[in-house]
Amino acid sequence: xxxIFQDILQFFKSxxxxxxxxxxxxxxxxxxxxxxxxxxVWLQGGEVTNFVWLPSATExxxxxxxxxxxxxxxQVVISFAPYMFWILLALLAGILASRRKPWPFWCASTIxxxxxxxxxxxxxxxxxxxxxxxxxxxxxxxxGDMRPAFIAIAILFGLAxxxxxxxxxxRLYRDRAIGxxxxxxxxxxxxxxxxxxxxx
Numbered sequence: 001x002x003x004i005f006q007d008i009l010q011f012f013k014s015x016x017x018x019x020x021x022x023x024x025x026x027x028x029x030x031x032x033x034x035x036x037x038x039x040x041v042w043l044q045g046g047e048v049t050n051f052v053w054l055p056s057a058t059e060x061x062x063x064x065x066x067x068x069x070x071x072x073x074x075q076v077v078i079s080f081a082p083y084m085f086w087i088l089l090a091l092l093a094g095i096l097a098s099r100r101k102p103w104p105f106w107c108a109s110t111i112x113x114x115x116x117x118x119x120x121x122x123x124x125x126x127x128x129x130x131x132x133x134x135x136x137x138x139x140x141x142x143x144g145d146m147r148p149a150f151i152a153i154a155i156l157f158g159l160a161x162x163x164x165x166x167x168x169x170x171r172l173y174r175d176r177a178i179g180x181x182x183x184x185x186x187x188x189x190x191x192x193x194x195x196x197x198x199x200x
Contacts, residue, residue, distance in 0.1 A: 007182035033082040040081035079142035086119030097171040108172040129198040
């Protein structure tokens with residue numbers, strides 16, 4: 001157990017520059033998230049009428065749009081666009097990690113945290129409240145009422161993402177990779193923290 005916490009402590013100590021920029025980076029993530037929604041609108045011929053990227057006490061950001069009368073649009077494309085982009089970004093992290101020559105630590109940590117961890121956190125931030133029957137987020141707008149099948153899908157996706165993330169960590173960090181027990185503890189703690197945040 002001591003080695004696990006030492007592993008976690010070392011992980012946080014070696015990544016401190018990223019934690020310093022976490023707040024402005026969160027704003028950047030919000031901008032990308034909302035811009036992806038906009039792309040979903042523009043691709044279908046709609047017009048974006050409002051774009052809010054500064055977080056408030058009630059939301060991270062939002063955008064508003066209109067379509068011409070009698071214009072059909074696919075709500076799934078609009079609502080799910082940011083999450084498809086995050087999945088593609090996470091897959092890009094895997095491609096970058098496949099490089100034979102090790103990345104410098106600053107580059108490896110940037111890929112891991114901002115191409116994988118942050119995108120997966122944004123997905124979880126929408127998926128978890130949806131599974132808790134929150135009817136006011138992107139997943140509800142895309143898929144409607146939560147159905148039991150989504151729980152199974154979410155579990156499978158979560159397990160696949162966690163496994164992928166651990167392999168990504170091993171490949172990017174090489175001899176500085178966090179161990180499996182410490183990785184599992186951090187991943188579980190993150191999931192519990194997001195769930196608790198949306199439960200109160």
